Amino acid sequence: MKRIRVHGNQSIKRDKEGQLTIASISIHMRSRVPPSISTNTNIIQLHYKGMDSAFIFKYPTRSILKVCTPVKRPYNILECSYIEVQEWLKETDVILIPIGSCEKHGPHLPLGTDSFITLAVVEKAAEKANVPHTPLLPYGYSPHHMGEPGKGVGSVTLRGRTFRYLIYDIALSLIYHGFNKLVFVSHHGSNTKVMDDALRDIRYRTGALPVWYKTPTERDIKLIKDLLKSSPEEAPGWHSGEEETSVLMYYRPDLVKMERAQPRSIHAPKWLGEKFVKTDGAPTIEFMGSENIWIPLEHHEYSDNATIGNPFISSPETGRAIVERISTHLAEFVKELKKVNVPVHYRDFKERAF
Numbered sequence: 088m089k090r091i092r093v094h095g096n097q098s099i100k101r102d103k104e105g106q107l108t109i110a111s112i113s114i115h116m117r118s119r120v121p122p123s124i125s126t127n128t129n130i131i132q133l134h135y136k137g138m139d140s141a142f143i144f145k146y147p148t149r150s151i152l153k154v155c156t157p158v159k160r161p162y163n164i165l166e167c168s169y170i171e172v173q174e175w176l177k178e179t180d181v182i183l184i185p186i187g188s189c190e191k192h193g194p195h196l197p198l199g200t201d202s203f204i205t206l207a208v209v210e211k212a213a214e215k216a217n218v219p220h221t222p223l224l225p226y227g228y229s230p231h232h233m234g235e236p237g238k239g240v241g242s243v244t245l246r247g248r249t250f251r252y253l254i255y256d257i258a259l260s261l262i263y264h265g266f267n268k269l270v271f272v273s274h275h276g277s278n279t280k281v282m283d284d285a286l287r288d289i290r291y292r293t294g295a296l297p298v299w300y301k302t303p304t305e306r307d308i309k310l311i312k313d314l315l316k317s318s319p320e321e322a323p324g325w326h327s328g329e330e331e332t333s334v335l336m337y338y339r340p341d342l343v344k345m346e347r348a349q350p351r352s353i354h355a356p357k358w359l360g361e362k363f364v365k366t367d368g369a370p371t372i373e374f375m376g377s378e379n380i381w382i383p384l385e386h387h388e389y390s391d392n393a394t395i396g397n398p399f400i401s402s403p404e405t406g407r408a409i410v411e412r413i414s415t416h417l418a419e420f421v422k423e424l425k426k427v428n429v430p431v432h433y434r435d436f437k438e439r440a441f
């Protein structure tokens with residue numbers, strides 16, 4: 088059973104015959120998918136995708152809450168009963184696991200930017216490939232985004248080992264229940280840095296196949312390059328730039344404050360001296376024309392406002408196109424993965440009674 092709260096404002100008028108009619112109606116639903124609406128003289132029906140019955144407003148009722156039964160089982164296992172998880176497992180052994188971050192972005196974007204982008208892609212890909220997904224893990228590996236102590240930046244980071252333990256326990260739980268292929272999806276590039284050890288551990292110990300799908304971002308934007316207006320010099324796939332701002336404009340426009348946006352800022356840390364060059368957020372730094380040096384820098388050492396790309400040429404249309412493109416790519420990958428046979432040889436979760 089799925090409950091959706093519907094509330095709205097109606098203005099009512101009498102027509103020439105004295106009948107009450109609805110002059111206008113605005114309806115707010117706690118859902119991103121708008122319903123199709125049909126009306127006659129005194130009934131409004133909201134036909135909601137995935138529901139087998141409509142919400143019916145009977146005039147003069149201002150709002151009602153109706154319980155509908157979803158035709159399709161939920162994709163997010165947080166909304167599934169164990170019966171529905173068992174149904175999923177009869178159909179597929181693949182599951183998507185969205186991993187985000189909670190970290191400082193430019194002043195126009197929320198801390199959850201990477202989380203929201205990851206979720207936008209995973210929700211659509213799960214539907215396109217018909218596989219379930221776990222709830223989002225809203226924290227990731229973001230020590231470089233902590234800012235200075237007491238400055239109130241708000242970033243929450245996991246230490247590398249904490250993060251690996253979390254990934255490991257999530258994976259073992261899902262393998263325990265019967266999933267064999269685990270597709271971790273993350274828009275936060277730095278989450279990838281600390282993950283190899285955990286993914287190998289999962290694969291070697293269980294035989295299951297963990298996969299890390301980084302949504303095209305940072306320097307790896309080949310898949311979406313033609314959708315972006317920024318020049319390569321403007322680092323379109325990087326922090327708070329065109330890609331991230333556009334997707335947020337599409338997925339969570341209520342959280343984008345463009346009046347606060349600032350021009351991009353990227354430079355080598357001033358304390359290093361003038362011989363060093365930095366053009367994007369990669370962990371490397373250029374010295375004498377070569378970029379083979381890696382230094383664990385803090386984000387505020389090389390960007391004054393956590394804005395590396397150009398946010399001013401962003402649009403919700405670009406954001407929608409990006410989410411469509413990436414979610415289709417991910418869904419196609421998942422469809423291929425469904426065909427692969429992965430023999431799991433260890434499915435226990437040791438720290439339990441029996």
Ligand SMILES: [Zn+2]
Pocket residue numbers: 192200201275326327331
């Ligand atoms: Zn980001």
